[in-house]
Amino acid sequence: MKRKTLLVIDDDAIFNDLLRRQLDAMGFDGVGAGSWAEAKKRLEEIEPDAIILDFKLPDTDAAKALAELRSQYPVIVLTGYGSIPNAVSAIREGAADFLTKPVNLDELEITVRRVLENAELRASNRFYRDRLASQRPGPLIFASQAMAEVQKLIDAVGPTDTTVLILGESGTGKEMVAHAIHDKSPRREREMVALDASGLQETLFESELFGHERGAFTGADRLKKGLIEEAAGSSLFLDEIGDIGPAIQAKLLRVMETGSFRRVGGTKTLTADIRFIAATNRDIEAMSRAGTFRSDLWFRLSRFVITLPPLRARREDIEPLARHFLAQLSRSQPMTLSRDALKLLTAHDWPGNVRELKNAIERAVILARPGHEVRAEHLAFLARQRPGEVVLRFSGEPRLEDIERQYLFETLAKYDGNRQKTAAVLGISERHVYRLIEKYGYGEKALA
Helix, strand or coil: CCCCEEEEECCCHHHHHHHHHHHHHCCCEEEEECCHHHHHHHHHHCCCCEEEEECEECCEEHHHHHHHHCCCCCEEEEEECCCHHHHHHHHHCCCCEEEEECCCHHHHHHHHHHHHHHHHHHHHHHHHHHHHHHHCCCCCCCCCHHHHHHHHHHHHHCCCCCCEEEECCCCCCHHHHHHHHHHCCCCCCCCCEEEECCCCCHHHHHHHHHEECCCCCCCCCCCEECHHHHCCCCEEEEECHHHCCHHHHHHHHHHHHHCEECCECCCCCEECCCEEEEEECCCHHHHHHHCCCCHHHHHHHCCCEEECCCHHHCHHHHHHHHHHHHHHHCCCCCCCECHHHHHHHHHCCCCCHHHHHHHHHHHHHHHHCCCCCECHHHHCHHHHHCCCCCCCCCCCCCCHHHHHHHHHHHHHHHCCCCHHHHHHHHCCCHHHHHHHHHHHCCCHHHHC
16 A cells, blocks of 8 residues: 655654654655645645644744645644643644654554544545535426425425325436435435335334344344434435334334333433435325325324426426436536437326336437437337236237227227327328328327
């Protein structure tokens, strides 16, 4: 590994040289500067990992030097004669630590290593914070009145601590809405914690949520904090809450009502300061009436409900969402959507909602290749994926024309004579639909 470099700024040449030799012996590279002016020249040539700065320099004082250095480098200040006031002053001015002259060599190594490790941790934390910020969902993308109403609800409930339940089909963007609520809250400085309840065994879900004590079950060889503890001071998003079992429902209700819980296998009562946001694609109100979901938990969750409409009920959002996903997926080589591709997208019913739309755009980008236009041919798979809802019935053995004619009529009827949607389902052009209508004489309704 590359040796860490430390710049020693001290006007006592003998002490400066001695300190650098000791740093070299400890496995560091020591570089010296006898004044602030010389130090600034050195900083134009090298990028030290930390700086050791004398409190008194002939051409500046520590406060002025620290003002320029602290934002870029961890600084250890040297103070003479064990001057505690000087040390306190240095820390207030932004020093990472301090040492007193004469310097104890063991203390020097411990301090330098601690300061360097702390600097690495801060840099790592900044990296992960920046990475999380880059992955964090942006504002909701919509053009429909239905989603405008959803946004109003988010704006209203976000700044409160009220528990929120988000309802909607799979893929409608429930987690996006949860993030939007959290980002409007006073807890937004801390990352929202999320847990998906679907597919998890009850014991595993309980351990993930509440944590467990050492020895709580086979394999629990150490204490583990649950997500409730991890989310302290923040928001906890519980996705697919309709899938959790009755035993967990009871414990979850207790946390929501009292703020207290116990780890699995534990006897100590712990407290949690968190805001709950839950989501489900199931009708838990009906489940509560049927006795498969606790009615008291349903009442607690239903204090503030946000229902997300499916994408097929807000087709105005398809174009802005498609363009948004396309821009995300083709940042290096921007791509565009052809008119025919956009028609195909808006005609599709999107049973998988926004998630399906994003996947479709991603596939189309691959098929079209970076930098090229996404055309209808790159989205032809959508028509092939439509569920077979049209049922054709014939007496005897139909001719091919009979099948074509009835399928055309059934599809036109399903979409109220809309040629664009019919063309998308059949995987043909709108002009071809015109020709078939003229051939089979569907009637004036189809020409609307």
